[in-house]
Amino acid sequence: MSQGIDRAPGAGRLREWRRERGSWVLCEEVRADVHELGALLAARRDHGEMSARDAQLLHGAEEALDRAENAVDEVAHRRCLSGSHVTTAQLHLNSGRSLWMRTLSPAELQSYLPAMFATVKQHLPPSDENRVFVEHVARDTREAQEAGRPLRLTDGQRVTLVAAVDAARQAALREKLRAESFVRIVQWITVSLCGLVVLIGALTAFWPSAVPLCFTPSPSPGARGDFGVVCPTNAAASVPAGELTARTREVAGWGDYIVVEFVGLVAAGIAAASALRKIRGTSTAFGIPVALAALKLPTGALTAVLGLLLMRGAFIPGLSALDSTAQIIAWAVVLGYSQELFTKFVDRQGQVVLDSVRDPVHTSLPPPEPAARRGTAAPTATSTDGPAPPPQ
Structure with a gap:
């Protein structure tokens, strides 16, 4: 019966119309992100030896990508792709990206700091603690680069940065859900x-x-x-x-x-x-x-x-x-x-x-604050040539 319907005149146009009337553009966005992150995971596996912890994290990220791609599969979900499908796919995609970022070393993660700051600044309010932390880390990193001294992030800062980016992605997802629901x-x-x-x-x-x-x-x-x-x-x-x-x-x-x-x-x-x-x-x-x-x-x-x-x-x-x-x-x-x-x-x-619903924008790091205006609770990055000076 279904094969006869597929061969009927105009069946292709009907399938295309059904796909377009659903969240097709959003689904294609998810598929593009899955493809990009899948390539990053493959490159991470081929990068060299890794610990059992990192291998387990990469395996979890790959499973999350499979679930994200299955959520937007029009064959697996023949009914109109509603916002719930896209939401599920975005959740799995964010989970996979977070697991992948946790496998990066502090030096590798530091190269993604400008993009992480742009994401956090775009979707989190200025008073959010996650954004405040990322801004301080970004300032410390730029000050170290301008001073010409090597700098690396600590393991604790790496975990907090990944958590801050996760919070920003969740806020971005809520913005899209609000628009879709409206x-x-x-x-x-x-x-x-x-x-x-x-x-x-x-x-x-x-x-x-x-x-x-x-x-x-x-x-x-x-x-x-x-x-x-x-x-x-x-x-x-x-x-x-x-x-x-x-x-x-x-x-x-x-x-x-x-x-x-x-x-x-x-x-x-x-x-x-x-x-x-x-x-x-x-x-x-x-x-x-x-x-x-x-x-x-x-x-x-x-x-x-x-x-x-x-x-x-x-x-x-x-x-x-x-x-x-x-x-x-x-x-x-x-x-x-x-x-x-x-x-x-x-x-x-x-x-x-x-x-x-804010689109991705190009943003720059905030100007560094004078040392006298910083609070003692501000996070600082660790330099390889000695401990960071205490806040004044």
């Missing part, structure tokens, strides 16, 4: 609102007289009736007051709500297009701007309907009786566009979430 929440709300729009249109098409979207303005001068009946798709003039309710049910058409929803949706689409001028763009793999733009469409359809119902109920003084079908459509346009009053708060939150 997108999925917005998408589910959009789907729910779209379903509500379709449900309202279907119910009112079957029962157009249940809640008619009609107004009863006073007739123009010279008309014989007391009122008129104006609906989005039909109208009647000179209706006696005693027949107003019955005549309203007759004039109400099955397409009244559908027309208003469509007009509100179009107005919301124009609002979404005009909102593109505020989008700065992003190099991350999260479709937050697209999800926010899609949310405006069903919201505009619903605000157009609900706004007209509020006007029909005399909630807005002076706008309780529209005079023509054209006025109803015009107000549907205004009310559909006015969804910006509600979605602008979601837009702000989306921009905040998007800004929190």
Whole structure:
């Protein structure tokens, strides 16, 4: 059965669409990191003899890479690759990278210190103890290099540096999870609102007289009736007051709500297009701007309907009786566009979430602090030509 489906016309496009609709870019990022770290592990094994401890750490790192690659395997997980798959892969990948770094000697780890500092500075706040430790080690290392004296890290500093980088990677993973979760929440709300729009249109098409979207303005001068009946798709003039309710049910058409929803949706689409001028763009793999733009469409359809119902109920003084079908459509346009009053708060939150996902940046080491301003608890690196001078 599955083979027949795979040979069907368009099956390849369908598989590609399923892959793209999942977290495909994030999965490819994981695969690239797995490939890079796998090459580093192989080079570490071929570097020469190693202790039993380092061999065990490398074996654990290789197992972590296998689990990370299996987590993003679309064959092993045929359902849509959700954020949980990517999260699992990132956790195993971080574990493998941490185990590999623990096999490096202090001299080898020292060459990675600028990159480690960039990672810690990018994802940890300035008050974090891990970042403070890494900054002090980076300053001591640069001071030693500028002074032209050899310097090496202690085993304790190496362990703390690896732990600090692990904390930074965990913070980066939480940033991505927050963005992925926000997108999925917005998408589910959009789907729910779209379903509500379709449900309202279907119910009112079957029962157009249940809640008619009609107004009863006073007739123009010279008309014989007391009122008129104006609906989005039909109208009647000179209706006696005693027949107003019955005549309203007759004039109400099955397409009244559908027309208003469509007009509100179009107005919301124009609002979404005009909102593109505020989008700065992003190099991350999260479709937050697209999800926010899609949310405006069903919201505009619903605000157009609900706004007209509020006007029909005399909630807005002076706008309780529209005079023509054209006025109803015009107000549907205004009310559909006015969804910006509600979605602008979601837009702000989306921009905040998007800004929190920080891309890799090139950073430099912080300037060295004067010795007199350092605290006694600041970690210092150990020099090979003698003990470090005590802090003053």
